[in-house]
Amino acid sequence: MNPIWAHILTLVLVLLVMVTIAAGLIYVERRMLAVWQDRLGPNRTGPFGLLQVLADMIKIFFKEDWIPKFADKRVFVLAPMIIMMTILMTFAVIPFTPLISVINLNIGVLFFLAMSSLGAYSVVLAGWSSNNKYSLLGAIRGSAQMLSYEVFMGISLMGVVVMAGTFNLHDIVMAQHSIWYFIPQFVGFIVFFIAGIAETHRLPFDIPEAESELVAGYHSEYSGMKFGMFFVGEYLGITLISALIVTLYFGGWRGPHFLPPVVWFLIKMFVFILIFILMRASLPRPRYDQLMSYGWKILLPLSLLNLLITGACVLYFAPGH
Amino acid sequence: MSETENIVSALQNEFGAGFLTLQNTKDEFPTCWISADSIIEVLSYLKNIHDRPYKMLHDLSAIDEQARNYRQGQPESRFTIVYTLLSFERNSFIRLKVPLTSENPSVRTATKIWNAANWYEREVYDMFGVLFEGHPCLRRILMPQSWKGHPLQKCHPARATEMGPFQLPEDKQEEEQALLQFKPEEWGLDQVSGNDELMFLNLGPQHPGTHGVLRLVLQLDGEHIVNIVPDIGFHHRGAEKMAERQSWHTYIPYTDRVEYLGGVMNNFPYVMAVEKLGGIEIPDRAKVIRIMMSEFFRISSHLVWYGTFAQDLGMMTPVFLTFYDREKIFDVVSAICGDRMHPNWFRIGGVTQDLPNGWETLVKDFIDYFPKQLKLYDKMVMKNSLFKARTVGIGVYTTEEAIDWGITGPGLRATGFDWDFRKKQPYSGFENFEFDIPTGKNGDCYDRAWVRVQEMRQSLRIIEQCLKNMPGGDYKSSNPLTTPPRKEKTMHDIETLINHFLNVTWGPVLPPNEAIFGVEATKGYNSYYLISDGSTTSYRTRIRTPSFPHLQFVPYISKGYTIPDLMAILGSVDYVLSDVDR
Numbered sequence: 001m002n003p004i005w006a007h008i009l010t011l012v013l014v015l016l017v018m019v020t021i022a023a024g025l026i027y028v029e030r031r032m033l034a035v036w037q038d039r040l041g042p043n044r045t046g047p048f049g050l051l052q053v054l055a056d057m058i059k060i061f062f063k064e065d066w067i068p069k070f071a072d073k074r075v076f077v078l079a080p081m082i083i084m085m086t087i088l089m090t091f092a093v094i095p096f097t098p099l100i101s102v103i104n105l106n107i108g109v110l111f112f113l114a115m116s117s118l119g120a121y122s123v124v125l126a127g128w129s130s131n132n133k134y135s136l137l138g139a140i141r142g143s144a145q146m147l148s149y150e151v152f153m154g155i156s157l158m159g160v161v162v163m164a165g166t167f168n169l170h171d172i173v174m175a176q177h178s179i180w181y182f183i184p185q186f187v188g189f190i191v192f193f194i195a196g197i198a199e200t201h202r203l204p205f206d207i208p209e210a211e212s213e214l215v216a217g218y219h220s221e222y223s224g225m226k227f228g229m230f231f232v233g234e235y236l237g238i239t240l241i242s243a244l245i246v247t248l249y250f251g252g253w254r255g256p257h258f259l260p261p262v263v264w265f266l267i268k269m270f271v272f273i274l275i276f277i278l279m280r281a282s283l284p285r286p287r288y289d290q291l292m293s294y295g296w297k298i299l300l301p302l303s304l305l306n307l308l309i310t311g312a313c314v315l316y317f318a319p320g321h
Numbered sequence: 322m323s324e325t326e327n328i329v330s331a332l333q334n335e336f337g338a339g340f341l342t343l344q345n346t347k348d349e350f351p352t353c354w355i356s357a358d359s360i361i362e363v364l365s366y367l368k369n370i371h372d373r374p375y376k377m378l379h380d381l382s383a384i385d386e387q388a389r390n391y392r393q394g395q396p397e398s399r400f401t402i403v404y405t406l407l408s409f410e411r412n413s414f415i416r417l418k419v420p421l422t423s424e425n426p427s428v429r430t431a432t433k434i435w436n437a438a439n440w441y442e443r444e445v446y447d448m449f450g451v452l453f454e455g456h457p458c459l460r461r462i463l464m465p466q467s468w469k470g471h472p473l474q475k476c477h478p479a480r481a482t483e484m485g486p487f488q489l490p491e492d493k494q495e496e497e498q499a500l501l502q503f504k505p506e507e508w509g510l511d512q513v514s515g516n517d518e519l520m521f522l523n524l525g526p527q528h529p530g531t532h533g534v535l536r537l538v539l540q541l542d543g544e545h546i547v548n549i550v551p552d553i554g555f556h557h558r559g560a561e562k563m564a565e566r567q568s569w570h571t572y573i574p575y576t577d578r579v580e581y582l583g584g585v586m587n588n589f590p591y592v593m594a595v596e597k598l599g600g601i602e603i604p605d606r607a608k609v610i611r612i613m614m615s616e617f618f619r620i621s622s623h624l625v626w627y628g629t630f631a632q633d634l635g636m637m638t639p640v641f642l643t644f645y646d647r648e649k650i651f652d653v654v655s656a657i658c659g660d661r662m663h664p665n666w667f668r669i670g671g672v673t674q675d676l677p678n679g680w681e682t683l684v685k686d687f688i689d690y691f692p693k694q695l696k697l698y699d700k701m702v703m704k705n706s707l708f709k710a711r712t713v714g715i716g717v718y719t720t721e722e723a724i725d726w727g728i729t730g731p732g733l734r735a736t737g738f739d740w741d742f743r744k745k746q747p748y749s750g751f752e753n754f755e756f757d758i759p760t761g762k763n764g765d766c767y768d769r770a771w772v773r774v775q776e777m778r779q780s781l782r783i784i785e786q787c788l789k790n791m792p793g794g795d796y797k798s799s800n801p802l803t804t805p806p807r808k809e810k811t812m813h814d815i816e817t818l819i820n821h822f823l824n825v826t827w828g829p830v831l832p833p834n835e836a837i838f839g840v841e842a843t844k845g846y847n848s849y850y851l852i853s854d855g856s857t858t859s860y861r862t863r864i865r866t867p868s869f870p871h872l873q874f875v876p877y878i879s880k881g882y883t884i885p886d887l888m889a890i891l892g893s894v895d896y897v898l899s900d901v902d903r
Contacts, residue, residue: 028743033637036638037637037638037641037642038641038642038645039641111768133520133522134522137522137544137884203635203637204635204707206635210635210885213530213884213885213887213888214884215528215529279638280637281638282636282638282701283635283636283705283706283707284631284634284635284705284707284708284711285634285635285636285711285885285888286634286707286710286711287711287882287883287885288544288885290710290711
């Protein structure tokens with residue numbers, strides 16, 4: 001087949017699969033939460049309620065696409081697109097198998113960090129343009145939270161980069177042939193995981209949209225498909241962070257040969273997605289200042305220390321030392 | 322010397338012999354009529370009296386006397402202001418009445434003596450039109466600002482049909498909307514502090530964190546709370562006004578709905594106040610049944626609080642589990658009472674029906690089931706370190722502050738003061754039960770939560786004792802005022818048949834007098850103050866609910882904290898808006 005066509009096919013495939021997974025996660029989350037909370041969850045639409053997502057989507061598409069009179073119209077429309085775009089673009093660098101990945105960037109890790117920084121704009125602009133005090137408070141909290149947790153996220157990743165000696169995600173997976181990085185990089189993994197929750201602002205770090213305080217935070221004024229984009233964007237974010245954890249710390253598509261690589265990748269990814277959901281089911285939400293001081297006082301020193309020790313070890317054990 | 326003679330002679334020594342008029346009431350509270358000129362001095366004397374002071378303003382309300390038939394021996398009065406004070410050291414109340422004779426009555430404010438008087442005086446102004454001189458912000462509190470008239474005056478119509486059709490012409494609509502404009506000055510709030518402009522955030526009346534239709538106007542510096550002004554009254558249904566139209570018997574279902582999580586706990590003080598007025602002795606079995614059912618409702622109410630409190634702090638799971646357990650309670654309640662949340666089950670002189678066959682099994686099953694759930698919640702919520710981080714040291718107040726603001730119930734016990742009316746002034750046979758009073762230490766959100774959790778365990782103990790020692794005998798008194806009287810007895814003699822006929826068709830007639838009765842309800846001390854004018858309806862029903870002063874306290878304890886802390890405080894105070902607004 002023409003390599004260009006193959007490339008486009010991969011691209012479309014990844015896009016479709018990821019958006020479908022994210023949408024499907026809405027169903028998975030609702031069912032899993034129900035299991036953990038002694039109730040049934042959606043079970044009426046289609047077999048086992050599987051068509052619930054479809055029904056929700058139809059509903060959300062046909063809702064009036066209302067923009068508040070007092071909102072800054074252009075920015076208001078732009079904000080939800082940013083979150084979808086930045087996250088979907090990051091999926092381009094993830095190697096799902098040795099063969100399936102949209103682009104093999106040699107700065108894959110940096111590309112991810114850059115994109116997640118841009119994602120913060122979505123929250124800020126949504127909150128700002130809504131012209132609503134609850135949205136604004138949510139946006140202020142969200143931007144502070146995302147910017148500070150990005151710092152530890154980046155530093156915690158550097159341990160992996162130092163060990164693999166590359167920014168290329170393909171090569172990082174290849175480098176894990178003898179040992180998955182979550183063992184030597186356990187501290188880094190934990191910091192990355194926590195920062196990942198904060199990046200996707202999921203419970204317990206859903207402070208920008210804390211329901212009992214800020215109604216719906218930065219997306220209070222959104223409805224219809226624009227709200228849908230924030231909603232799906234959140235699940236895309238979970239999928240992305242889970243995929244990255246798998247790639248960086250759990251050997252990516254690696255696994256015993258009785259299953260194809262892509263299946264291994266998806267299995268590992270779903271385990272982390274379920275952990276995300278389980279955390280939502282079990283933890284309360286810290287206060288905003290507690291979150292910040294936890295980040296700067298505990299996670300930052302921890303990730304720096306991790307980087308320092310990793311670097312020292314790599315240098316010490318380097319061949320020719 | 323009795324407590325009444327004791328305090329009356331102390332007052333006479335201080336202010337002179339002829340200055341007060343005593344009134345005999347069925348509840349045997351010392352009831353003194355005092356002129357408006359000296360009431361503030363008397364209140365402040367009683368609060369600061371050296372020997373066992375009356376530290377808490379328990380209630381402040383009024384009576385419109387213009388339609389009274391029987392008030393022999395009482396001073397001439399058009400409006401009577403009633404102050405009820407509580408002394409913890411004496412373990413007794415005192416009631417002071419102030420007669421006001423003019424058509425535009427006014428009296429000096431008591432807000433300088435008790436902070437708690439603020440909202441009570443506003444309510445009296447709103448409901449009766451009595452002015453309080455020197456009150457810091459005398460606005461309507463329950464009714465809309467544009468309301469014409471004062472609802473609890475006897476001349477004010479009780480029903481919409483008495484008021485003519487509602488019309489909203491354009492100019493009136495504009496007027497109403499102009500009144501809704503938020504002007505910080507009217508609320509007593511400043512726009513700036515120093516050089517900083519402050520932000521106002523309107524929280525509610527529809528907000529997921531306020532648990533009902535409550536509006537809070539927050540004055541914020543960043544996310545820090547400078548001041549809060551609560552706006553209540555959205556849930557006002559005129560429960561006290563309704564009582565003046567219902568017979569003594571048909572008012573019982575309305576009490577169910579005053580604190581809608583409390584169910585029969587609300588019937589409890591009402592029927593006991595009526596029984597006191599009528600001098601009805603109720604059989605032991607009815608007493609124990611009443612205790613058992615009201616303790617079930619205490620657990621049920623605390624379970625709602627437990628789940629929603631955790632949810633306010635971002636935990637989503639407990640609320641599903643606690644509501645599931647609450648359903649288990651409702652299974653028992655509906656098997657016994659025939660309904661779930663508002664069973665309307667207590668009757669004047671007893672309870673509606675005897676316990677059904679097999680009730681022991683249902684109660685036993687619940688007693689066996691519930692403790693392990695409480696353990697699970699302890700693990701999930703109370704021991705969670707994030708939960709502790711959100712609640713320990715937040716919304717702290719001392720016992721003195723709590724008493725000054727009229728706080729009762731778990732909110733008072735969380736400060737370390739073991740005051741529980743079930744123990745201190747036992748009613749309905751509580752003196753025969755073994756249970757402890759859980760108390761906290763610091764008076765913060767966590768302690769308030771802890772006290773409630775322990776209370777559920779104590780309630781379970783009480784229920785277990787009810788199960789083991791349920792006395793036999795009647796579930797209803799044979800007193801002629803019992804409503805409705807037991808049918809089988811009516812078939813034996815003409816006297817009870819006549820009573821049955823009258824009590825069922827007109828309702829019982831209670832002798833003219835007055836009585837108050839209070840119980841340790843789910844949220845705190847809930848009392849009903851009933852005045853009978855010798856007819857089938859109450860002349861005045863005053864419902865003193867715990868949530869009203871508790872909500873008034875919220876701004877005071879929230880200053881300086883942030884919005885997330887406010888949610889923790891609101892959750893830990895555990896008010897119910899229907900209980901606030903009545």
